[in-house]
Amino acid sequence: xxxxxxxxxxxxxxxxxxxxxxxxxxxxxxxxxxxxxxxxxxxxxxxxxxxxxxxxxxxxxxxxxxxxxxxxxxxxxxxxxxxxxxxxxxxxxxxxxxxxxxxxxxxxxxxxxxxxxxxxxxxxxxxxxxxxxxxxxxxxxxxxxxxxxxxxxxxxxxxxxxxxxxxxxxxxxxxxxxxxxxxxxxxxxxxxxxxxxxxxxxxxxxxxxxxxxxxxxxxxxxxxxxxxxxxxxxxxxxxxxxxxxxxxxxxxxxxxxxxxxxxxxxxxxxxxxxxxxxxxxxxxxxxxxxxxxxxxxxxxxxxxxxxxxxxxxxxxxxxxxxxxxxxxxxxxxxxxxxxxxxxxxxxxxxxxxxxxxxxxxxxxxxxxxxxxxxxxxxxxxxxxxxxxxxxxxxxxxxxxxxxxxxxxxxxx
Amino acid sequence: xxxxxxxxxxxxxxxxxxxxxxxxxxxxxxxxxxxxxxxxxxxxxxxxxxxxxxxxxxxxxxxxxxxxxxxxxxxxxxxxxxxxxxxxxxxxxxxxxxxxxxxxxxxxxxxxxxxxxxxxxxxxxxxxxxxxxxxxxxxxxxxxxxxxxxxxxxxxxxxx
Amino acid sequence: xxxxxxxxxxxxxxxxxxxxxxxxxxxxxxxxxxxxxxxxxxxxxxxxxxxxxxxxxxxxxxxxxxxxxxxxxxxxxxxxxxxxxxxxxxxxxxxxxxxxxxxxxxxxxxxxxxxxxxxxxxxxxxxxxxxxxxxxxxxxxxxxxxxxxxxxxxxxxxxxxxxxxxxxxx
Numbered sequence: 185x186x187x188x189x190x191x192x193x194x195x196x197x198x199x200x201x202x203x204x205x206x207x208x209x210x211x212x213x214x215x216x217x218x219x220x221x222x223x224x225x226x227x228x229x230x231x232x233x234x235x236x237x238x239x240x241x242x243x244x245x246x247x248x249x250x251x252x253x254x255x256x257x258x259x260x261x262x263x264x265x266x267x268x269x270x271x272x273x274x275x276x277x278x279x280x281x282x283x284x285x286x287x288x289x290x291x292x293x294x295x296x297x298x299x300x301x302x303x304x305x306x307x308x309x310x311x312x313x314x315x316x317x318x319x320x321x322x323x324x325x326x327x328x329x330x331x332x333x334x335x336x337x338x339x340x341x342x343x344x345x346x347x348x349x350x351x352x353x354x355x356x357x358x359x360x361x362x363x364x365x366x367x368x369x370x371x372x373x374x375x376x377x378x379x380x381x382x383x384x385x386x387x388x389x390x391x392x393x394x395x396x397x398x399x400x401x402x403x404x405x406x407x408x409x410x411x412x413x414x415x416x417x418x419x420x421x422x423x424x425x426x427x428x429x430x431x432x433x434x435x436x437x438x439x440x441x442x443x444x445x446x447x448x449x450x451x452x453x454x455x456x457x458x459x460x461x462x463x464x465x466x467x468x469x470x471x472x473x474x475x476x477x478x479x480x481x482x483x484x485x486x487x488x489x490x491x492x493x494x495x496x497x498x499x500x501x502x503x504x505x506x507x508x509x510x511x512x513x514x515x516x517x518x519x520x521x522x523x524x525x526x527x528x529x530x531x532x533x534x535x536x537x538x539x540x541x542x543x544x545x546x547x548x549x550x551x552x553x554x555x556x557x558x559x560x561x562x563x564x565x566x567x568x569x570x571x572x573x574x575x576x577x578x579x580x581x582x583x584x585x586x587x588x589x590x591x592x593x594x595x596x
Numbered sequence: 597x598x599x600x601x602x603x604x605x606x607x608x609x610x611x612x613x614x615x616x617x618x619x620x621x622x623x624x625x626x627x628x629x630x631x632x633x634x635x636x637x638x639x640x641x642x643x644x645x646x647x648x649x650x651x652x653x654x655x656x657x658x659x660x661x662x663x664x665x666x667x668x669x670x671x672x673x674x675x676x677x678x679x680x681x682x683x684x685x686x687x688x689x690x691x692x693x694x695x696x697x698x699x700x701x702x703x704x705x706x707x708x709x710x711x712x713x714x715x716x717x718x719x720x721x722x723x724x725x726x727x728x729x730x731x732x733x734x735x736x737x738x739x740x741x742x743x744x745x746x747x748x749x750x751x752x753x754x755x756x
Numbered sequence: 757x758x759x760x761x762x763x764x765x766x767x768x769x770x771x772x773x774x775x776x777x778x779x780x781x782x783x784x785x786x787x788x789x790x791x792x793x794x795x796x797x798x799x800x801x802x803x804x805x806x807x808x809x810x811x812x813x814x815x816x817x818x819x820x821x822x823x824x825x826x827x828x829x830x831x832x833x834x835x836x837x838x839x840x841x842x843x844x845x846x847x848x849x850x851x852x853x854x855x856x857x858x859x860x861x862x863x864x865x866x867x868x869x870x871x872x873x874x875x876x877x878x879x880x881x882x883x884x885x886x887x888x889x890x891x892x893x894x895x896x897x898x899x900x901x902x903x904x905x906x907x908x909x910x911x912x913x914x915x916x917x918x919x920x921x922x923x924x925x926x
Contacts, residue, residue: 189682189719192891201882219680222629222659226636227677247887248677249633252711252904254872255896259903267706271672274634274730290780318637321644337644344641355634355730417806417833420861433807433833527779530829530840532809543827545814558810558829566864592633595674595887676889703908710896710904711888 202243203233212240219248223326223581226591228565230580237576242569246562249595257555261521262288262362263498265552270356272557273593275318278304278311278347279535281360284555286441287531287542288362291524294491300364301443302480303489306377307347307359308442308533309473309480313384314343315536316470320391323463323585327404332394339387346376363497364490374481381478388470395463405460409571409583412457419570420563423538424469425587428462430455435534447479459586466588496522521550530558537561537588561593614752621665621691622653622744628664629657630684633671635698635730642733652740661687666743667720668736672700673713685720693747695739696722699729757783760835764803768795774841784840789852792828792843796858799830805839807831808855811865813845813873815899823847824875828855845875854879872897 196208206212213234219227227248233240253272257265269280282304289296321336344354350369351357359366395401411421416429426433434451436444452468454461491497498517499510526548532541538560545554564587571587572580631639642649643657658664661684673681685694696716699705702725704714716722723746726739757765761783768774772791777784787795799805809829816823822844830839845852852869854877855862866877867886874895877883885892894901909917 189679191679191683192889198890219677220630220659220661220684227632227680247885247889248674248680249672250674250676250711250887251633251672251707252709252896253707255711255901255903256707256709259905271634271706274637293780318640322640334645337641338646340641341646354732355638418860420808420810420859422807431833438833438836439838528784528814528827528840529780529782530809530838539809539831541809541829543810543812543829554812554814556810556812556827558812562864563861566861675892676887704906708903708905708908710902714906 199231199243202231203241206235206240207233211235217577223584225322225584225589228584228589228591228594230568232577232580234577237578239572239575239577239580242572242580244565244568246565246591246594249591251592251596253596254555254557257552259551261550262524262552263517263521265555266361267356267358270358271592272596273535273537273540273559273561273590274355275315275590276311276535276537276540276593277356277358278307278360279533279540281358282308282442283531283533283535283540283542284544285360285362286533287529287544288524290529290531291527291544291546292362292496292522294363294493294496296364296442296491297488298443298485299368299487300489302484303365303369304360304442305444305447305480306477306484307350307357309477310343310346310377310380312473312536313380313470314340314347316466316473317343319466319536319585319588323582323588324395324401326581326585327401329395329398329401332391335387335390335394339384342380342383346373346380349373349376361490361497363493364488367500368489374484377477377481381474381481384474385471388467392467396467402460404579404582405463405586406458407456408459408575408579409586410456410458411567411571415570416457416567419567421538421567422563423535423560424465425462425538425564425567427451427453428465428586429457435532435539439532441531441533444476446483447476449476449479459582462586462588523548523550524552528554532558535560537590537593538564557596559593559596561587561589561591565589565594614750615748617752618748618750622747624653625665625693625740625744625747626656626658626663627654627666627668628661628684628688629659630667631670632673632677633700635670635701638730638733639668639670639697639736642736647733647737649737649740652737652744654740661685662689664688665691666693666695668695668697669701669716669720669722670697672698672705672707673716673719674711675713678713678719681716682719693723693743694720695724695726695736695743697726697736697739698731699727702727705729758837760837761839764799764837764839767798767802771795771798782838782840784842786825786842786844789826789843789845792841793853793855793858795841796828796830796855799839800858803832803837804834805830805832805837807833808859808861808865809838811855811862811869813869813875813897815873815897817899818847821846824850824873826852826869826875850875851878853877856880871895874898 218224218229229245231243270277317336321333324332351359494513503510524546528545541558543556547553774785774787824845826843828841
C-alpha cells in the first residue's frame with residue numbers, strides 16, 4: 185500500500201491465543217465491532233467470537249484515543265499542565281481538575297478557603313449530574329429508547345450554562361486551580377443553581393417514568409451482564425458499577441475530600457449486579473447529587489476563594505497594577521511556575537465512573553516528573569468480557585452502556 | 597399546492613442544473629455518526645433538542661460510511677485511529693465532504709505530541725475547519741452553514 | 757501513621773524486607789521485586805486489600821540504577837486504607853513478576869506498563885501492546901523517548917513544515 189495511513193494487516197496467527205479452538209476450526213465466527221460503531225460510545229474496538237448470535241468471547245482493543253496526556257503533562261509546569269486534565273475524561277472535566285489539584289495541593293500543602301471548597305463541591309456534583317445525563321441518554325439510546333436521549337441532553341444544557349457562567353467554557357472549564365478556584369462565582373450563580381435544584385427532581389421523575397417500569401427496558405436490562413461483588417473487586421471495578429454489585433464504596437463518603445464530610449447524603453447501593461441495578465444506582469445518585477448541591481449552596485460561606493500563599497497561587501489581576509510584589513509573583517508563576525517538594529503522592533476522587541486517581545511524582549522542580557492517571561473506565565472496561573460471555577450481541581450493547589465508559593478516560 | 601400555486605399559472609420553473617443538484621445536496625446532507633473525543637459530545641448536543649441540527653436536513657446520522665455524505669471528524673485523531681479514519685473516508689461514496697471539528701482535528705490542538713496526528717488534513721482532505729476546544733454546537737452549525745455555501749458554489753464535474 | 761498500618765508495616769518489613777516511609781500522610785513501601793507476589797498475596801488475604809487500584813511506573817533516566825520504580829496502589833475497602841508499594845526495577849533487564857495471579861485487573865495494567873515503559877511482566881498470559889499500535893517503535897513514557905513535538909505551522913514557515921508532513925493520496 186502506498187498511503188502512509190494504510191490499515192495494518194492482521195493475520196489469524198496473531199490473535200490465535202485470544203479465541204477458542206472452535207473459531208480456528210471455523211465453527212464459530214470472528215466479528216470485528218468498532219472502532220466505528222454507534223454503540224461503542226467512542227472508539228472502542230471489540231473482537232467478538234460468535235456462535236450464531238451468542239458471544240463466546242469478547243476481546244476489547246483500546247488505544248484508539250490514546251492522546252499521550254501523561255507524557256505531555258511532564259513537559260509543562262504544574263499550572264499549565266492542568267489544561268490537559270480536562271480532556272482526559274471529557275464528561276467529568278471538573279472532577280479531573282479537582283483530582284489533579286488535590287494531588288498538587290497535597291504536596292505543596294496550601295490551605296483552601298471554605299468558600300472555594302464549597303464551590304468545588306457544587307461544580308463537581310453538577311458535573312456528575314451532567315455526566316450521568318449523557319450516560320442516561322446514550323445508554324437508553326442503545327436499548328432503543330430514543331426520547332430519553334433528547335430529554336437528557338435538554339437538561340444537560342442547563343448545567344452547561346452554569347459551567348459557562350462561572351468559567352466561560354461549556355466543557356473544558358479548568359476552573360478549579362491549585363490553591364482554590366480561578367475566581368469567585370458571579371452573583372447569578374445562586375439563582376442559576378437554584379433553578380437546577382427546582383427543575384431537576386421533576387425531570388428525573390420524567391426519566392424514571394419513561395424507563396424504570398417500562399417493560400421493554402426491563403426486558404433488555406434485567407438479569408443482563410451480571411457481575412458478583414468478588415468478581416468486581418478482583419477486576420478493580422469502582423464507582424456506580426461496583427455499587428450496582430452490592431458494595432457501598434464511595435470515596436466521597438469513605439475518604440472525604442473538599443469538605444464532603446459536612447454534607448448529608450446517602451450512597452445508593454443495589455445488589456443484583458446487572459444492567460438494571462447499575463441503572464437504578466445512577467438514577468438515585470443523581471438525586472443524591474442534588475441533595476449535596478442544595479446543602480452546599482445553602483451553607484455557601486463568604487470569603488476569599490483562593491489561598492493567600494502567592495508562592496503557589498497567582499495574585500488577583502486587580503493587584504497587578506498597584507503592587508510590585510504581585511506583579512513579580514504573577515510573572516514568576518506563569519513563566520517559571522512553582523517548585524513542588526520531591527516525592528510522590530496518590531490522590532483520588534469519586535468521578536461519575538469510579539475512583540479517579542492521580543499519581544503525581546515530583547523531582548523538586550517546576551514541572552511534574554511523572555503523572556499517572558488511574559482512570560476508572562480502564563478498569564471497568566476490563567471486566568466487559570466476563571459480563572458479556574454467553575449473552576447476545578444486543579445485550580453486549582446494553583452492557584457497554586451500563587458500564588458507562590468514556591474512551592478518553594480509558595486511553596488517556 | 598406547490599410552486600405553481602405561489603408563482604401563478606406558469607407551469608414551469610427555470611433554473612440551472614447545478615443549482616438544483618447543489619440544492620438537493622445541501623438540503624439532505626447526512627453526516628456520519630462518527631465521534632472520537634470531547635467534540636463528539638458537543639456534536640451530540642448539536643443533534644439533540646436544544647440545537648436541533650435537523651433544521652438543516654441533518655437529523656439522520658448514519659453510522660455506515662456508505663450512506664453518509666459528510667464526515668465530521670469530532671476530536672483528536674491518534675496514530676492508531678488514523679488508518680481507520682482514512683479507511684472510513686475511502687468507503688464513503690462521492691460526493692463527500694469533511695469537517696474538521698475542533699482544534700485537535702484541525703491542527704493537533706493542545707496535544708502536540710507523539711500520539712496525536714497534527715491535523716486531520718494529513719489524512720483526508722478537509723473542507724471546513726471549525727475552531728474551538730470543543731466548539732460550541734452553534735459553531736458546528738456555523739461550520740455546516742459555511743460548508744453549504746461552499747457546496748452551493750460547486751460545479752458539477754465527472755467523478756475522478 | 758494509622759494504627760491499623762502497624763501490623764502491615766511490621767509484616768512488610770520483617771517478612772519481605774521492605775523499607776516503609778511516610779510522605780504527605782501516605783504510607784509508601786519499597787519492596788524488592790522477588791517478594792512482590794508473596795507480599796501482595798498476604799496483603800489481599802490477611803489484610804483485606806481487595807482492590808488493586810493501579811500499576812504504573814516512573815522512569816528516573818538512563819544513568820540511574822535502579823532505573824524504574826514500578827508503583828502499585830493497594831486499597832482496602834473494609835479497613836479504608838491505602839498503601840503505595842514501589843518496586844525498583846533495573847534498566848537493563850527490566851522485568852517484574854506478574855500480579856495477574858493475585859489481582860485480575862493487573863492484566864491490562866501490566867500490558868500498559870509494557871507498552872509505555874517496556875517493563876516485562878514475567879508470566880503474564882497475554883503481553884501485547886494495549887494503547888499504541890502493534891507495530892509501534894519504542895516505549896513512549898520512558899524519559900529517553902522524545903515528546904514528539906511538532907513545530908506549529910504559521911504563514912512564514914507553512915511550506916517548510918508542509919514538506920515534512922506525511923502525505924496521503926487524496
